Amino acid sequence: MRIERIELRVLQLPLVRFFETSFGRISERSFVLVSVEDAGAIGIGECVADAHPYYSAETTRTAWHVIADFLAPLVLGRHFDHPRDILDALGRVRGHNMAKAAVEMAAWDLYARQQGVSLARVLGGTRDAIASGVSIGIQDSLDELVERVVIERAAGYRRVKIKIKPGWDVSAVARIREACGDIPLMVDANAAYTLDDAPHLARLDEFGLMMIEQPLEYDDIRDHARLQREVRTAICLDESIDNVRNAVEAIELGACRIINIKPGRLGGHAAAIRVHDLAAANAMPVWHGGMLESGIGRAHNIHLSTLPNFTLPGDVAASCRYFVPDLIDPEIVVRADGTIAVPDAPGIGVHVIAERVAAATMEKMELRVA
Numbered sequence: 001m002r003i004e005r006i007e008l009r010v011l012q013l014p015l016v017r018f019f020e021t022s023f024g025r026i027s028e029r030s031f032v033l034v035s036v037e038d039a040g041a042i043g044i045g046e047c048v049a050d051a052h053p054y055y056s057a058e059t060t061r062t063a064w065h066v067i068a069d070f071l072a073p074l075v076l077g078r079h080f081d082h083p084r085d086i087l088d089a090l091g092r093v094r095g096h097n098m099a100k101a102a103v104e105m106a107a108w109d110l111y112a113r114q115q116g117v118s119l120a121r122v123l124g125g126t127r128d129a130i131a132s133g134v135s136i137g138i139q140d141s142l143d144e145l146v147e148r149v150v151i152e153r154a155a156g157y158r159r160v161k162i163k164i165k166p167g168w169d170v171s172a173v174a175r176i177r178e179a180c181g182d183i184p185l186m187v188d189a190n191a192a193y194t195l196d197d198a199p200h201l202a203r204l205d206e207f208g209l210m211m212i213e214q215p216l217e218y219d220d221i222r223d224h225a226r227l228q229r230e231v232r233t234a235i236c237l238d239e240s241i242d243n244v245r246n247a248v249e250a251i252e253l254g255a256c257r258i259i260n261i262k263p264g265r266l267g268g269h270a271a272a273i274r275v276h277d278l279a280a281a282n283a284m285p286v287w288h289g290g291m292l293e294s295g296i297g298r299a300h301n302i303h304l305s306t307l308p309n310f311t312l313p314g315d316v317a318a319s320c321r322y323f324v325p326d327l328i329d330p331e332i333v334v335r336a337d338g339t340i341a342v343p344d345a346p347g348i349g350v351h352v353i354a355e356r357v358a359a360a361t362m363e364k365m366e367l368r369v370a
């Protein structure tokens, strides 16, 4: 594989419904789409950074800058035997995993297409359908929250995750248990608490949650290890696991019992596979997170979720929850049994509608071998 052309676009798409987390409410997504080209064959990746630096330090604009000025020159015109070698080739650039992942994942799609096989095949996937969970944001009232949970359960989702923050946690979980009974339920705090909140978070233990995701500061593995000793509920790390070494440290310190894998946060599919394998070797389950991706990023997530240690339902849900219309057609659908079929056409295996991409494009740039 030799990438001779890269195309960058900034897209803006309105969300079907607002999405609120402990770090704020958004009503649209802004992201960079990366296409890489080799002799007419094209691969595509979606950068998960958003307009704001509230989930992680990266933004749509930093990703654009770093890809155009630093990452593209490191891959353009260079021969790669395999996309697993790309992250190392970008290693001189510190951080910026989301920018790196967008380029790397586009290259995986290109490689799989050139081989004529699905992305799942080249990633090492072992299943043809994945279990889908749903992530429900903070609502304006507890009544509306219960209403959302009922709707999503009826749609088939295998587990429900709700976003929590101080003031919207124990009461929200209690209401859902009252109204919906013993459904598979978990919470995600997006780093809204401190270790001083340990006694409060321990109040969640009585509700039999599957896990508490990222309760403490985004880069604080040590405090998560302390918290895990004070609560019975499993802690799952998201923000804190942004490379393989962090995962090793978290496992060694007992900072979590479950890991959320997002290739965008880790620097792409190859790094995600390494964390997946590391967790498997330590008998720790993983699941695939989501970043409100369009159908393009969502397709990448579906393929990666076919690896064997993704044993818990992921935040990989139907297109219609996010974007109508999606950038792809047919869109991603969740079946009545809460599963999503893995596309079996070459690469990510979904059909991107060029006119929809063009209509959502705010800015475009083309980079070629110098």
Ligand code: OSB
Binding pocket: 055, 134, 135, 188, 190, 238, 289, 290, 291, 292, 293, 315, 316, 317
């Ligand atoms: O923490 O998992 C998260 C969305 C944006 C940023 C961070 C997170 C999320 C989600 C939504 O929980 C997952 C999805 O449905 O794509």
Ligand code: MG
Binding pocket: 188, 190, 213, 214, 238, 239, 260, 289
């Ligand atoms: Mg999370």
